[in-house]
Amino acid sequence: MPVSIPRTLSWIGDLPGKLRMIDQTRLPAEFLEIDCETVEDVWEAIKSLRVRGAPAIGVSAAYGTVIGVQGEIASSREQFDQKLSAVTDYLASSRPTAVNLFWALERMKQVASSFADAAPEVVAARLLAEARSIDQEDRNMCTAIGQHGLSLMPDEGGVLTHCNAGGLATAGDGTALSVLFAAAAAGKKLHVFADETRPLLQGARLTSWELQQRGVPVTVICDSMAALVMRQKKVQAVITGADRIAANGDAANKVGTYSIAVLAKAHGIPFYVAAPSSTFDRSLPTGDGIPIEERSRDEISHGFGRQTVPDGVDVWNPAFDVTPAELINAIITERGVIEPVTAEAVAAMIGS
Secondary structure, X not given: OOXXXXXXXXXXXXXXXXXXXXXXXXXXXXXXXXXXXXXXXXXXXXHOOOOOOHHHHHHHHHHHHHHHHHHHOOOOHHHHHHHXXXXXXXXXXXXXXXXXXXXXXXXXXXXXXXXXXXXXXXXXXXXXXXXXHHHHHHHHHHHHHHHHHHHHOOOXXXXXXOOOOEHHHOOOOEOHHHHHHHHHHOOOEEEEEEEOOOOOOHHXXXXXXXXXXXXXXXXXXXXXXHHHHHHOOOOOEEEEOXXXXXXXXXXXXXXXXXXHHHHHHHOOOOEEEEOOHHHEEOOOOXXXXXXXOEOOOHHHHOHHHOOOOOOOOOOOOEXXXXXXXXXXXXXXXXXXXXXXXXXXXHHHHHOO
């Protein structure tokens, strides 16, 4: 029976306030909400994946900026600005790949700059208003992506997704999962295959949990099983999210996405990416320039507390890979669908 899922992120109070979020590292076995009351709390939550997904990271960073400066309201404007600069630089160091993080922080800095002569308490209030706007825009974006992508989903059949691009990754219904939720609401009979998504199992732990809560049929498979379900014609479409998209449409997403796109191409299955316009980084001509976060050895060698790699053996743990635009049939944004995926089509839809 579908249930109502609490919001992934919520601002509690006014000024001073705090950021409440679902601790995604505890799912699916335990549902726990945590409160971030310092900028260090927010940084740690982003770094340790208590909150993850490019849009949710952006919203968290916006609220984290407010948390970081709200203690400086009684200071001079010079001290307030110095603190704001230090806070945004600090939050920017949490994760390098998700462009929404930097986009949100830049918006917050621009707001402060536009009130150059205002008192710190006025600027802090404007920063909170901007963070709330980013939050609301993200929720509206999720709804729009779902509606724009609805027609691309089959009326009946299987859809494969990788990692988690649902409500847990955004402030709303998600990006890729928003399309699936919209399709289910429209009466389409879809069965979702969720890749486990190693090494941190976001598909197994988070995507399947969200789909189950919303009453959408889901089957979890190991990442290495994707080719088999495609060959057996159990999958008619693939849809994923993205953490950064270059000007030509090359898209960075959770590592393993590139493999899925190659498999989809080989089996004649359409591969779609769902992401907001804020995920596009048009300063990068191609995906070759997207920075790829490399995470701790322990996530692979001691996954979930159990050693599975001998001591002294090298481990490489890139968190993302880049899918070339030529493997992507369409990119679904809140503004519409980019199809075919070319630099010209991206520029026409996203602009500069």
